[in-house]
Amino acid sequence: MNWNNKSLFSLLLLALPVFSMGAGNVNADAGIGSVSKTEVIESSVLQEDRPLLIHLPKNYDVPGIQFPVLYILDAEQEDHFQRSVEVVESLVGRGELPNMIIVGIENTDRLSDMNALSFEFRGETIVGGASKFLEFIEQELVTFIDEKYRASKFRILFGRSASATFSIFTMVSKPATFRAYIASSPSFFVNEELILSRTREFFGSGNSVDRIFFMNLGTEDSAKRVEQTTAYANLLEEIAPSDFKWEMRVMSGEGHVPVTSMEDGLQMIFRNID
Numbered sequence: 001m002n003w004n005n006k007s008l009f010s011l012l013l014l015a016l017p018v019f020s021m022g023a024g025n026v027n028a029d030a031g032i033g034s035v036s037k038t039e040v041i042e043s044s045v046l047q048e049d050r051p052l053l054i055h056l057p058k059n060y061d062v063p064g065i066q067f068p069v070l071y072i073l074d075a076e077q078e079d080h081f082q083r084s085v086e087v088v089e090s091l092v093g094r095g096e097l098p099n100m101i102i103v104g105i106e107n108t109d110r111l112s113d114m115n116a117l118s119f120e121f122r123g124e125t126i127v128g129g130a131s132k133f134l135e136f137i138e139q140e141l142v143t144f145i146d147e148k149y150r151a152s153k154f155r156i157l158f159g160r161s162a163s164a165t166f167s168i169f170t171m172v173s174k175p176a177t178f179r180a181y182i183a184s185s186p187s188f189f190v191n192e193e194l195i196l197s198r199t200r201e202f203f204g205s206g207n208s209v210d211r212i213f214f215m216n217l218g219t220e221d222s223a224k225r226v227e228q229t230t231a232y233a234n235l236l237e238e239i240a241p242s243d244f245k246w247e248m249r250v251m252s253g254e255g256h257v258p259v260t261s262m263e264d265g266l267q268m269i270f271r272n273i274d
Contacts, residue, residue: 036055036056040052057092066153068151069151069154069180074159112135116131121229136169138177142155157180158265160257160261164184165188167182168183169194171213180269181213182213185256186225186229217248217250247268
């Protein structure tokens with residue numbers, strides 16, 4: 001289906017309630033994307049300012065259109081946000097995706113943000129902050145984006161490595177926050193048992209699990225990551241109901257976070273929209 005020709009891609013352009021919240025700071029930044037901004041949220045949940053990168057689609061100034069939102073974790077890392085924008089714009093240009101807003105979430109303490117449990121790392125105690133970080137995303141960030149931008153209810157969360165694990169943690173803890181989830185080369189690490197437990201609770205709740213989930217793994221990744229990710233896929237194979245649309249893609253010869261992870265995940269998601 002060519003999403004550019006689908007009338008307002010009506011399935012995705014759903015009305016949202018409007019919430020009131022501080023606007024944050026806005027600055028044009030031509031180096032981030034074709035129509036992009038930086039924002040800062042003063043978070044009461046995290047008790048700190050949290051920087052964001054925002055990419056708006058080229059047709060954003062067309063009135064009356066709401067756009068799906070792709071949330072990118074680890075936005076501060078190298079050129080991750082810019083590369084994400086390039087992937088999305090390429091897929092949009094080929095008619096494989098609708099235009100969308102892209103929100104990059106920067107970390108101030110990545111190890112804390114992405115891990116639910118505390119652990120020792122290089123002689124330092126890392127306090128697990130994933131629950132607080134998720135509370136910030138659910139209660140403050142999504143509200144902020146919904147209120148300030150023409151965002152539809154169709155939200156996607158993309159994570160890689162440790163942030164892929166956070167993406168899964170979000171899916172099984174607060175599934176309604178996003179419609180679809182991408183987890184590239186998740187690093188379950190100390191979170192494995194907690195995520196397995198919450199996954200069983202999630203699928204055993206009897207509630208609808210009408211979500212889309214893409215997970216991938218390179219065969220040349222670390223033995224521990226291959227073992228844990230394969231075990232998680234096996235659990236999904238065993239207990240996931242039919243309304244949960246998911247795919248585990250094993251990529252031969254690839255290492256950690258295969259280069260086509262975002263492209264593959266987005267293509268899978270939009271192929272599975274009813």
